[in-house]
Amino acid sequence: MSFITFKHICKRYPGAETDTVKDFNMEIEEKEFIAFVGPSGCGKSTTLRMVAGFEEITGGELYIGGKKMNEVAPRDRGIAMVFQNYALYPHMTVEKNIGYGLKNMKLPADEIKKKVDWAIKILGLEEYRYRKPKNLSGGQRQRVALGRAIVKDQKVFLMDEPLSNLDAKLRVSMRTEISKLHRELGATTIYVTHDQVEAMTMADRIVIMKEGVVQQAGRPMELYDHPANQFVAGFIGSPQMNFFDVTVKGDQMEFSGGSHMTIPAEVLEKLKGKQGNMVFGIRGEDIRMDAQSLEACGKEQMKAVITDTEVMGNENNLYFTFGGAQAVARVSKYDLHQMGDEITFTFVPSKMHFFDRETGVNYVEA
Amino acid sequence: MLTKKQRRINWILVVFLLALSIFFLFPVIWMLANSFKGDAAITADMNSIAAFIPPAPGGGFFENYVSILTNTNFVRYMANTLFYAAILIILGIVVNGLAGYALAKIAFPFRDQWLLVIMMLLIVPTETVITIHFLIIAKAGLLNTIIGYILPMIVNPFNIFLFRQVFVSLPDDVYEAAQLDFCGPVKYFFTMVLPMSKTVVATVSVFTFLNVWNDYLWPSLVFTSSDLLTAQIGLNSITSNDNTTMGQTLAVITLVTIPVIIIYALFSKQIVEGVTSTGSKEG
Numbered sequence: 001m002s003f004i005t006f007k008h009i010c011k012r013y014p015g016a017e018t019d020t021v022k023d024f025n026m027e028i029e030e031k032e033f034i035a036f037v038g039p040s041g042c043g044k045s046t047t048l049r050m051v052a053g054f055e056e057i058t059g060g061e062l063y064i065g066g067k068k069m070n071e072v073a074p075r076d077r078g079i080a081m082v083f084q085n086y087a088l089y090p091h092m093t094v095e096k097n098i099g100y101g102l103k104n105m106k107l108p109a110d111e112i113k114k115k116v117d118w119a120i121k122i123l124g125l126e127e128y129r130y131r132k133p134k135n136l137s138g139g140q141r142q143r144v145a146l147g148r149a150i151v152k153d154q155k156v157f158l159m160d161e162p163l164s165n166l167d168a169k170l171r172v173s174m175r176t177e178i179s180k181l182h183r184e185l186g187a188t189t190i191y192v193t194h195d196q197v198e199a200m201t202m203a204d205r206i207v208i209m210k211e212g213v214v215q216q217a218g219r220p221m222e223l224y225d226h227p228a229n230q231f232v233a234g235f236i237g238s239p240q241m242n243f244f245d246v247t248v249k250g251d252q253m254e255f256s257g258g259s260h261m262t263i264p265a266e267v268l269e270k271l272k273g274k275q276g277n278m279v280f281g282i283r284g285e286d287i288r289m290d291a292q293s294l295e296a297c298g299k300e301q302m303k304a305v306i307t308d309t310e311v312m313g314n315e316n317n318l319y320f321t322f323g324g325a326q327a328v329a330r331v332s333k334y335d336l337h338q339m340g341d342e343i344t345f346t347f348v349p350s351k352m353h354f355f356d357r358e359t360g361v362n363y364v365e366a
Numbered sequence: 367m368l369t370k371k372q373r374r375i376n377w378i379l380v381v382f383l384l385a386l387s388i389f390f391l392f393p394v395i396w397m398l399a400n401s402f403k404g405d406a407a408i409t410a411d412m413n414s415i416a417a418f419i420p421p422a423p424g425g426g427f428f429e430n431y432v433s434i435l436t437n438t439n440f441v442r443y444m445a446n447t448l449f450y451a452a453i454l455i456i457l458g459i460v461v462n463g464l465a466g467y468a469l470a471k472i473a474f475p476f477r478d479q480w481l482l483v484i485m486m487l488l489i490v491p492t493e494t495v496i497t498i499h500f501l502i503i504a505k506a507g508l509l510n511t512i513i514g515y516i517l518p519m520i521v522n523p524f525n526i527f528l529f530r531q532v533f534v535s536l537p538d539d540v541y542e543a544a545q546l547d548f549c550g551p552v553k554y555f556f557t558m559v560l561p562m563s564k565t566v567v568a569t570v571s572v573f574t575f576l577n578v579w580n581d582y583l584w585p586s587l588v589f590t591s592s593d594l595l596t597a598q599i600g601l602n603s604i605t606s607n608d609n610t611t612m613g614q615t616l617a618v619i620t621l622v623t624i625p626v627i628i629i630y631a632l633f634s635k636q637i638v639e640g641v642t643s644t645g646s647k648e649g
Contacts, residue, residue: 054542074545081546087539091561101547148547 002027003065003188004051004156010059011046011212020046022212024060030155031186033179035203037193037235043212045160048192052158053077064156080149080187081158084165086141088133088148095120095129098147105152119147122181139170146178150185157182157189163198175201196236200224208232225351230360233281233353239317241353242287242327246280248354253280255323261300264349270364271354278363279355284317284330286351289343297346306341318343392418394623401616402427408612430617434604439592440618443600450516450596451578455571457520459560462570465521466529467555471536481530487523493583500587515588519578525570532566533559569636572629579626597622 009024021043028034036044049055051062053074062069069077088097098119102112120129123143133141142162149157162178163171179202182189193199199206200220207217208231216228220236227233233241247254251268254260263271288294294301302322310317311333318329318337329345337343354363368376399420400408411417421427434440468474469481499518508514536559544554560567578596585596595603601622605615630637 052542052546074542075548079546081543083539083543085537085539087537087543089540089544089558089562091558091564100544100549104548104553148543152547 003030003032004028004190005063006047006060007063008060009047009050009057009062011043011050011055012058018212019059020212021050024214026207026214026217028188028190030188033182033189033191033202033204035191035193035199035206036209037196037199037206038209038215039235040194041211042209044192044194044207044209047209048158048160048190051077051156051190052079052081077156078154079156079158080152080154081160082142082145082149082162084161086133086145086165088141088144090133093130093132094125094136094144094147097133097144098151101148101152115151116147119151122150122184123147138166139174142166142174143177146181150181150187155187157187159189159191161193162191164194171195171198178202197238200236206236208235226365227281227353227362228365229362230279230281230355233355233362237283239284239328239330241281241283242325243355244280244282244323244325244327245277245357246323246354247277248275250275255280256325257323259302259323261302261347264352267349267352267354267364272363274354274363277357279357279360281353281355281362282347283351284328286348287327287329287345288348289329289331289335289345293346293348294344301344301346303342303344306337306339306343309337309339397616397623398620401430401613401620403613404429405612408616430611430613431621434614434618434621438600438604438618439595440597440600440604440621442593443595443597444621446594447579447596447598450512451575453516454519454578455574457516458522458525458574459567459570461520462522462525463529463560463567464555465526466531467533467559469526469530470533471538471541481527484523484526488527496583496587499584503588509588510590510594511588512594515585515594519581519584522574525573528566528570529563532563536562565636565639568633569639572633572636575629576626579622 004027006024006026009021010019011021012019024043024047026034036047038044046055050057051064051069053069053072057070064077064079089100092100095116099112099116102115107115120126123146125140125143125147128136128140128144133144136144142165145162159178163174166174175198178191182202191199191202203220205218206220206223208215208223210231216223216232218226223232223236227236227241230243234243245256248263248271251263252260253263304320304322304327306318306320307326308319310319313333315333316331316335316337318331318335320327320329320343329343331337352364355361356363395418399418400411402420403411404426407421408417411419465484469477469484503509503514503518506514508517540558540562541554544558549557580598581596582598582602585599586602589595589599592603601618604610604618610618
């Protein structure tokens with residue numbers, strides 16, 4: 001039996017014509033770290049708030065620890081939550097903010113102090129103990145919010161874009177801190193973010209949503225290597241996967257610019273005879289221009305002119321136009337191609353994806 | 367950095383405002399200066415600048431004050447008024463605050479229409495409803511009681527509106543966080559909402575105090591027993607007494623004025639905020 005179960009969960013706001021969340025099904029195991037990602041308005045926060053009990057569930061059933069939660073008040077669901085805007089109590093010191101829930105749980109004073117001390121210590125808030133939220137930086141505030149969540153020993157943590165108000169550098173360090181906390185405390189965590197990097201780096205499993213519908217749920221690398229559809233393929237990974245409109249005829253794939261290549265036998269097999277117009281997808285790092293790869297692919301070599309380069313430090317991004325689309329290849333930092341150079345490249349066969357032009361379904365993974 | 371022109375305008379403004387405040391302070395200074403004098407001295411100084419200068423401190427300097435405080439019930443009236451104000455401040459914050467909170471944060475049918483009704487009540491002058499209040503209180507047999515005096519004063523549409531305007535901008539996620547910290551709605555109101563809105567609580571308290579302190583009509587209708595009178599009514603009964611001298615009259619007026627001046631001096635920020643956030647001032 002899983003720990004949190006979503007059974008056909010739906011949400012429709014009063015007066016709305018469509019569901020904000022449509023038929024959400026999922027089983028979350030105890031101690032798992034799940035990330036909900038998607039563009040804004042995809043229903044990820046709404047789903048989280050339904051778990052918390054702040055939004056009414058208009059269809060389906062939600063179970064936490066085997067108990068149906070649809071009608072249970074937020075406070076009785078055994079959850080702790082970290083909010084996007086921290087939601088600290090502005091008139092209370094850090095210490096009081098963290099201990100407030102424990103005080104309301106009517107724990108003895110010495111136990112409250114012990115727990116608050118522990119939280120303040122692991123979050124490194126010692127010197128801010130008696131400060132009020134307005135005298136703290138964003139990162140410190142978020143730590144207080146985390147502290148408030150962890151002291152209560154709840155089984156479930158809900159985090160609603162907790163890092164989105166922090167600057168990039170702080171976000172990276174808080175990311176590791178949250179991951180570490182999760183490992184130490186082992187609470188089942190649902191983490192909502194619009195940042196796919198956060199989801200990729202922190203989560204055991206990722207749920208990608210779009211317009212209230214789950215697009216794919218799975219382990220980060222599963223989503224990266226085997227996207228179920230074009231939306232997932234485009235959402236996960238940076239720079240984005242390259243997409244080209246192609247026409248498949250027999251074993252030939254024709255790009256809109258006129259160039260064509262023979263589809264490798266292993267890919268052709270996965271396509272199961274699908275023909276016609278589709279979208280071909282390939283990630284930047286799977287566009288190869290080294291001698292070895294070019295030799296291996298034989299005649300199936302493409303040519304393009306570099307229109308722009310991005311030096312990332314650890315690697316370089318080469319931009320070029322090919323087949324009527326802008327594309328980017330990720331190459332090693334020792335690759336010294338310049339703007340205006342002509343490159344010859346090929347694709348890694350096992351990483352080629354073909355998507356339906358209308359539905360976006362990935363034929364290779366179906 | 368201010369330009370030369372701006373600085374000159376500032377100076378003109380300062381001079382103008384100074385002149386204006388002296389103009390308004392004239393009667394107050396006159397009152398204060400003469401409240402330390404005997405009637406003979408007041409009459410003698412009347413037409414000279416001496417009317418604005420208090421006598422040299424010495425024997426009998428506080429005579430008018432001493433006689434007011436010892437020979438009349440005025441201390442009692444002041445204490446009564448402070449007591450009423452304290453009760454009305456507490457009840458007013460709880461009742462109007464809860465109403466404002468409901469109008470700001472709790473969804474219920476016709477909420478916006480309710481708010482409109484309450485805002486329309488702002489236009490109704492106290493004097494038009496005071497007869498009805500009086501009749502109700504009389505019917506209830508509450509005339510000449512503290513409860514009868516206080517009941518119609520608790521609910522105040524202006525304060526409800528003031529609270530509502532502030533509460534509407536409180537973040538919802540703090541309430542959600544508090545819920546997960548096992549804080550119920552009532553506790554949330556008293557331990558979170560009010561402390562987070564200290565300014566409006568102070569504003570409402572100041573307005574309530576001034577309202578109670580300066581109110582004449584309602585206490586004069588409700589109270590007949592001299593034990594329950596407020597300072598304003600007491601002031602009237604003392605000054606209309608033929609045995610009261612002019613100096614004593616000025617002393618008692620000074621005593622009534624002082625708390626108001628102190629309140630204005632201490633809480634001018636809250637008063638200005640109250641006026642600017644609603645565009646109107648009451649009391």
